[in-house]
Amino acid sequence: MTSFPHRHKSVVRDARLQRGFTLIELIVATAILLILTGMAVPLFRASVQRERERELHADLWMLRDAIDRYYDAAARGAFQTKVGSDQYPPDLETLVTGVDVGGKKLKFLRKIPIDPMTGKPEWGMRSTQDDPTSDSWGGQNVFDVYSKSQGTALDDTKYKDW
Template identity: 65%
Template structure:
């Protein structure tokens, strides 16, 4: 290896306030406009691809929440029916042991001097954003959208939207 003699020149230039980094010159000095456009184009393509995936994920989470809320309310209806069938409290003759409304599940019934509640609260429908649910009475036609009002046999979402699997939320 051949060593060159030190000629007193360094890549650093002395200035009044100390030493500074070497000044670069030539084509490697920074980003060119073409490089910047390419980077922005690649980033925009990635962002455009990520947006539908994010929307899909949000919809999937809402569907999970809807399934959980429906399961919770249906379980409360079933527990109410079981308690009514065992004679734990008085029911209307035409109710067949089902609750008259969802509020009854939240407010509870008196069982041997104690208040028994079957739901903590009526959940918010994640598809409509309200606590209003479609209900079916035991006497209603299974395909009917109207509620007869005699009792609450089943609940469903009032949303007319379509799920990721192609079914209507109102049929869940």
């Protein structure tokens, strides 16, 4: 049986070199992971904000559509509205509870959605008599709705101006 001494020395040397990660390797690997995580967090936050903005757009569209359908039904004479209301709903709750039409309830909205920016089912409202730039609601009717959030969107517009 022949011995291979040169092979044995190389195996021993390789075993010594491959005992484990050095401290430098661990620090470098940790630094790379921290950098990658640091880059991912802002992207994640932006995607969460973008999704909340999409939800706000959808909720505003749904509320405004319900107001328009109420107005159209009132303009057609399907039901009577209060004098001075300009045929718009008196409040958002009326869109949910509905109005009596020939012994049946005509509803325009299932529920008042939660504002995704404030986390509350509260919306700013404007009546036809209010100034378009006013943040206070006169209470005569609901002509338009907006978010009460003071935040700024990704496109640098204010949510309350949507």
